[in-house]
Amino acid sequence: MINLEQLKYPIGKVQLPTEITKENIQNWIQTIEYFPKKIEALVRNLSDEQLETPYRKGGWTIRQTVHHCGDSHVNSYIRFKWTLTENQPTIKPYFEERWAEIFDTKNAPIALAINFIYAVHAKWVYLLKGLTDDDLNKTFIHPESGDTVSLKKNIAIYAWHCNHHYAHIENLLKRKNWI
DSSP states (O other): OOOHHHHHOTTOSOOOOSSOOHHHHHHHHHHHHHHHHHHHHHHTTOOHHHHTOBSSTTSOBHHHHHHHHHHHHHHHHHHHHHHHHSSSOBOOOOOHHHHTTSHHHHHSOHHHHHHHHHHHHHHHHHHHHTOOHHHHTOEEEOTTTOOEEEHHHHHHHHHHHHHHHHHHHHHHHHHTTOO
16 A cells, blocks of 8 residues: 555656766656647646545546646746846745635636646746856755755756656556556
């Protein structure tokens, strides 16, 4: 039987290498780049009933999870822009659990979320591929944790985020024998 921790963190929590290499960064950018196609392929043939299935008890539905990815990733893109244009900005966090309860996230067609993810990721990846070493070492402050986060670390976090939510959905589909 799968325990709650496995359902919450199907690929484990974020783990960063001690030293972040150019190869790490390239691999993480590639994960972010391919995410729209992967998530679309995973959910495009699901029925509305399937999209309303939570990935775990008390968790978000598949629909909410996909919409969350778009919302989260656009917030990350904006954080990159702030960090590139301001001196160590304190970013604005958002209440993701509240965003997941808004009408569009709970009800909008999945195609809207997928199209949004494609658009955000296209601009985001273009930006990421153009970052210099100096850019990658720029930092922002996360007010909730107080952590100072470099852009290269944030790329890693969001590559993990893509894989994390993909695994939520994929594991549910496997448990339900939908794939």
